[in-house]
Amino acid sequence: MRAAMLNAGLARARALALTLLITLPAPAGLAQVVEAAPLDDLIAAATAGGPLAQRKLGQRYHDGDGVLQNFATAAQWFGRAAEAGDAEAQNRLGRYYHSGLGYEHDPDRARHWLEAAAAQGDPDHIFDLAAVLEPSDPEQAAALYAQAADAGHMDAAVSLGVLFQNGNGVTQDTARALQLYEAPAAVGHPRAQNNLGLLYVRGTGAPQDYDRAAKLFAAAADQGLGTAMTNLGVMYENGFGVPQSDDEAARLYRMAGELERTEADAAQAFVYDARLQPLDPGMLSGVARMARTGDPVAQFQLGWALVSAEAPQPPHWAQAARLFQAAADRGHAPSMTNLGLLYVRGLGVPQDYVLGQMWLVLAATAGLPDATLSSSALRRKMTPEQINEAQSRATQAWQKAQEDAIVFDIR
Incomplete structure (x- = not known):
């Protein structure tokens, strides 16, 4: 009986193996990782010189979306579209030169293409240029962050707030930093909530307010920001704006530590083939x-x-x-x-x-x-x-x- 069951199980496993191979594309179709027509059409349009198609094909290679991920190939297509004036491709190309992915690291070319993209007015591209310039030219970065923030870019407003808070590239002004954090925090931006909470804890830029600080840290922590979890833990440990609780503080510290470990563990976890039954x-x-x-x-x-x-x-x-x-x-x-x-x-x-x-x-x-x-x-x-x-x-x-x-x- 056991032998019969074993043979039946092996037969099912072998049948599954054959099914997997039979239902896959023919050998000549190995590179056809998306439906042939859409990819072929995109390649044809890109090869014919269409900047939008070139940028979209570059993005496919950047993401590994239906094609083998390859930043060098993506960079080539972004480069063609960038030369034709496509702002998104110019931004991508600048970021490649900045990071050294796809091309060798080249700060001058990175700045050239990032500036070309930013000049076309997209707040995201202005922000990206500012972020690249901030370490070497914080004054110019501050001006660019302000330009993007005026266009409603929340991340730019927060980054500009950090510059004002630290006096980096601008005259230190914690009241201005607080003002910049307020709007993004009000719509749930976790980094703004955390930074605003710190200002209220310290009483810089506004009167000290532990209650509001604790609420801001809690809001950011609820969105998974580990730094805010730690800061909220400090509030509970000391009874600032919340009832004193060593247990709650310890729980929050653990959550902050486990957050990073959990992500790392998930990224290194072995996978099982979901199409197969658990192995007996x-x-x-x-x-x-x-x-x-x-x-x-x-x-x-x-x-x-x-x-x-x-x-x-x-x-x-x-x-x-x-x-x-x-x-x-x-x-x-x-x-x-x-x-x-x-x-x-x-x-x-x-x-x-x-x-x-x-x-x-x-x-x-x-x-x-x-x-x-x-x-x-x-x-x-x-x-x-x-x-x-x-x-x-x-x-x-x-x-x-x-x-x-x-x-x-x-x-």
Whole structure:
């Protein structure tokens, strides 16, 4: 009876594996990660010189939206649209030169393109130029923040308030800072609420008001601002504007600390293929046999069993890496994600952010939101050079897969 059930389970698993492969695009369609006509039309329009199409195609490559994410390719299309006068493309191109993504870091070219975009009057672009100039030219940044704030840009008003609060680029004026924070805080801007609360705690720019400060910190904390959670905790610890409570203070401090850890943990959590039923432990031996035959679904399941086990040991991580590698090489997207995370965490393989990002970019292109989250989180730990190298390697891997007629597991 048990053997019959095992055989039936293995048959279902094998049928699922075949179904996954049969229903995917044909090998020649590996690069067709969106419906052919819309992408082809966009490429044709961009190649013909349409600035809007060029910018939209650049954005697709920037986001990895239906195409392999590649900032260098995005920069090329943004550059063409920018030369034609597209303000959004000029802004994007300036930010690329500023960050060193897609192109080498070039402050002069960054400023040139950011100024070109800002000159066309979009408050978002004026704000972006101000933010880039603030460290080196706070006086000019203040003037630009004021221009954007006058046009209703809330972030610009808050940033200008910070300059007035600190006397950076302008004469220090806490009353003016408070005035600038008031309007954004009233409509729920968490950074404005937190900064305004600090002014009321200190009694600078306005009479000291612990009650109002506590309410502002609470409003910002409710929106997930960790700094405001800490500040509200201080209020409870000291009984300022709220009943004194060491327990509530401790809870808020924990929340602030856990907020960052939770985001980091989510970005490094291994993923299971949502299309598969949970793996029955009784089927492991059969799954292992299927994995040895090269079945990518079985390889993934066996790798998952190893990484999700209680307290895996180094040999388990190494074996899981080999299994995920084998399945990833066959185009299995969840395996790509998990292999990338093993490289990020240095489990079973040497820690390598470039290879980790390469696999996450490939998995994200195949349509896995978890891979997109992990890729974005990892970029914050990488240098621009590492990011550019990872995307270049992903492009090379994608092209090799085309040559080898490997079908990616596209969602």
